[in-house]
Amino acid sequence: SAVISQKPSRDICQRGTSLTIQCQVDSQVTMMFWYRQQPGQSLTLIATANQGSEATYESGFVIDKFPISRPNLTFSTLTVSNMSPEDSSIYLCSVAAGSKTEAFFGQGTRLTVV
Amino acid sequence: KQEVTQIPAALSVPEGENLVLNCSFTDSAIYNLQWFRQDPGKGLTSLLLIQSSQREQTSGRLNASLDKSSGRSTLYIAASQPGDSATYLCAVLSGGSYIPTFGRGTSLIVHP
Numbered sequence: 675s676a677v678i679s680q681k682p683s684r685d686i687c688q689r690g691t692s693l694t695i696q697c698q699v700d701s702q703v704t705m706m707f708w709y710r711q712q713p714g715q716s717l718t719l720i721a722t723a724n725q726g727s728e729a730t731y732e733s734g735f736v737i738d739k740f741p742i743s744r745p746n747l748t749f750s751t752l753t754v755s756n757m758s759p760e761d762s763s764i765y766l767c768s769v770a771a772g773s774k775t776e777a778f779f780g781q782g783t784r785l786t787v788v
Numbered sequence: 789k790q791e792v793t794q795i796p797a798a799l800s801v802p803e804g805e806n807l808v809l810n811c812s813f814t815d816s817a818i819y820n821l822q823w824f825r826q827d828p829g830k831g832l833t834s835l836l837l838i839q840s841s842q843r844e845q846t847s848g849r850l851n852a853s854l855d856k857s858s859g860r861s862t863l864y865i866a867a868s869q870p871g872d873s874a875t876y877l878c879a880v881l882s883g884g885s886y887i888p889t890f891g892r893g894t895s896l897i898v899h900p
Contacts, residue, residue: 705886717877770886776822781830
């Protein structure tokens with residue numbers, strides 16, 4: 675299994691500012707995933723973060739808005755830049771671990787932009 | 789493209805009832821299927837993982853079954869409790885992919 679520590683757990687931010695979310699995993703993993711969950715919706719993948727290479731972004735998400743760092747095999751950050759109220763969501767990091775490729779999630783970051 | 793549907797979208801039951809939550813998927817070439825629990829504003833907690841070669845998995849009062857040929861999985865919750873109130877999500881990992889496809893979830897309320 676994998677234990678993921680994600681912080682902050684929640685934040686209220688002013689529009690136009692940026693927030694960086696951190697995820698720390700208790701074991702080395704090749705890929706980390708960042709998701710967004712808008713109110714009442716299911717999860718939408720933002721990007722896949724691999725250590726030592728640029729993140730791979732899904733359609734509709736761009737690096738300038740959601741820059742990602744992956745400095746080593748246990749840590750990643752997602753920044754939500756130049757925020758607007760439409761960015762209010764829960765942001766989640768995830769890894770796949772073990773021989774069964776089981777998915778594990780952090781505790782989530784509940785972001786409100788005012 | 790894999791699509792995952794969960795029925796019902798919402799469910800409200802009295803304490804003590806046995807429940808069945810449904811998950812269906814369109815492409816049967818899956819690697820595994822996972823059930824999660826999500827409390828409001830929080831992350832996802834893995835409940836059960838079923839590999840494609842398995843028919844069911846059990847953990848305490850939870851039992852998940854998988855029928856690949858019909859593209860269905862069910863999550864059975866026995867003797868429901870108010871603490872079971874949460875959203876339950878089903879996720880399917882297709883063969884050859886690293887990224888699971890999620891359903892929209894079933895929002896469960898168990899009232900005393």
